[in-house]
Amino acid sequence: MFKEKTLKSNYLFNGKVINLRIDEVQTYSNRTSTREIVEHNGGVGIVAVEDGNVFLVRQYRRPFDEIIYEIPAGKLEKGEEPLNCAFRELEEETGYKALDLKLMTSIYTSPGFCTEKLYIYFCDKMTKTETNFDEDEYLELIKVPILEAKKMILDGTIKDAKSIIGILMLNDFIDK
Amino acid sequence: MFKEKTLKSNYLFNGKVINLRIDEVQTYSNRTSTREIVEHNGGVGIVAVEDGNVFLVRQYRRPFDEIIYEIPAGKLEKGEEPLNCAFRELEEETGYKALDLKLMTSIYTSPGFCTEKLYIYFCDKMTKTETNFDEDEYLELIKVPILEAKKMILDGTIKDAKSIIGILMLNDFIDK
Numbered sequence: 001m002f003k004e005k006t007l008k009s010n011y012l013f014n015g016k017v018i019n020l021r022i023d024e025v026q027t028y029s030n031r032t033s034t035r036e037i038v039e040h041n042g043g044v045g046i047v048a049v050e051d052g053n054v055f056l057v058r059q060y061r062r063p064f065d066e067i068i069y070e071i072p073a074g075k076l077e078k079g080e081e082p083l084n085c086a087f088r089e090l091e092e093e094t095g096y097k098a099l100d101l102k103l104m105t106s107i108y109t110s111p112g113f114c115t116e117k118l119y120i121y122f123c124d125k126m127t128k129t130e131t132n133f134d135e136d137e138y139l140e141l142i143k144v145p146i147l148e149a150k151k152m153i154l155d156g157t158i159k160d161a162k163s164i165i166g167i168l169m170l171n172d173f174i175d176k
Numbered sequence: 177m178f179k180e181k182t183l184k185s186n187y188l189f190n191g192k193v194i195n196l197r198i199d200e201v202q203t204y205s206n207r208t209s210t211r212e213i214v215e216h217n218g219g220v221g222i223v224a225v226e227d228g229n230v231f232l233v234r235q236y237r238r239p240f241d242e243i244i245y246e247i248p249a250g251k252l253e254k255g256e257e258p259l260n261c262a263f264r265e266l267e268e269e270t271g272y273k274a275l276d277l278k279l280m281t282s283i284y285t286s287p288g289f290c291t292e293k294l295y296i297y298f299c300d301k302m303t304k305t306e307t308n309f310d311e312d313e314y315l316e317l318i319k320v321p322i323l324e325a326k327k328m329i330l331d332g333t334i335k336d337a338k339s340i341i342g343i344l345m346l347n348d349f350i351d352k
Binding site: 001002003004012013015016017018020022023025028034035036037038039040058060061062063064065067068070075105106107108109110111112113114115116117138140153154156159160161162164165168169172 | 177178179180188189191192193194198199201210211212213214215216234236237238239240243246251281283284285286287288290291292293314329330336337340341344345
């Protein structure tokens with residue numbers, strides 16, 4: 001099947017979170033076109049379950065100027081292993097240290113224009129430690145019965161893609 | 177709960193698909209910081225089901241240089257109603273005209289840095305018309321039994337977030 005050929009790549013922005021790259025490409029109809037590509041390092045999300053409750057964090061998200069619900073999550077540092085990132089982020093955002101993490105799946109959030117790939121982990125074995133919030137974050141941690149979390153997906157309260165996917169896939173990981 | 181105050185917004189790029197905006201903000205700890213925001217118009221995805229099969233399109237996605245599986249989908253034009261967009265995109269990508277579309281949910285693909293919001297629709301009533309591929313796309317349409325599509329999620333063949341969410345939510349919409 002057809003793959004576009006890259007004729008030229010040009011970086012317009014190199015940031016803390018994203019880079020912006022404009023590719024000049026040769027399309028399948030042999031024309032020249034440009035593609036706007038947002039480069040993102042990717043990240044992790046963790047579906048952490050304790051006594052039938054799933055951990056959610058409420059936090060402010062500037063793109064929507066809203067406080068939204070998400071599973072604990074965070075960005076990969078350059079060269080970081082997703083599994084290590086998941087251990088780190090779970091502890092930073094919940095104050096719980098995972099004893100074991102299982103990869104549920106990995107997803108492309110916006111494959112049309114963005115390189116972001118997220119690894120979603122399942123955790124049902126953890127111990128309480130101290131909470132160390134990320135320097136620049138403001139989080140509220142809540143615990144919600146799994147069935148309630150599923151209702152929050154159906155009624156539109158949980159809108160974040162990785163969180164929806166992790167919670168909807170729980171049936172295939174719990175009690176295993 | 178805390179919302180960041182915007183001190184200044186600065187556009188670095190205005191493109192066909194995205195804009196890049198840098199916000200200077202006042203954080204909860206009263207410091208000044210910058211936020212990289214990717215503005216995207218949003219889009220739609222359609223879970224179209226016929227005789228127990230779900231429609232998938234295979235297409236090249238430059239950010240991953242891969243051919244991936246997705247539900248039929250497309251970007252919202254400026255000011256376009258998501259429902260109208262869903263009718264248009266389903267027909268353009270599958271050659272089927274929806275007789276009815278139900279909103280399943282709307283999702284935030286990357287709420288940490290991107291304004292993209294996607295509306296996911298369910299369709300099980302449609303009629304065959306002509307296929308009009310988008311000018312710049314190259315698509316292969318396939319029909320997959322719903323159970324097989326769910327397996328393709330679990331084994332990592334389907335990686336696209338909106339497609340995973342639409343297919344996993346099918347149980348709540350089918351036969352209703």
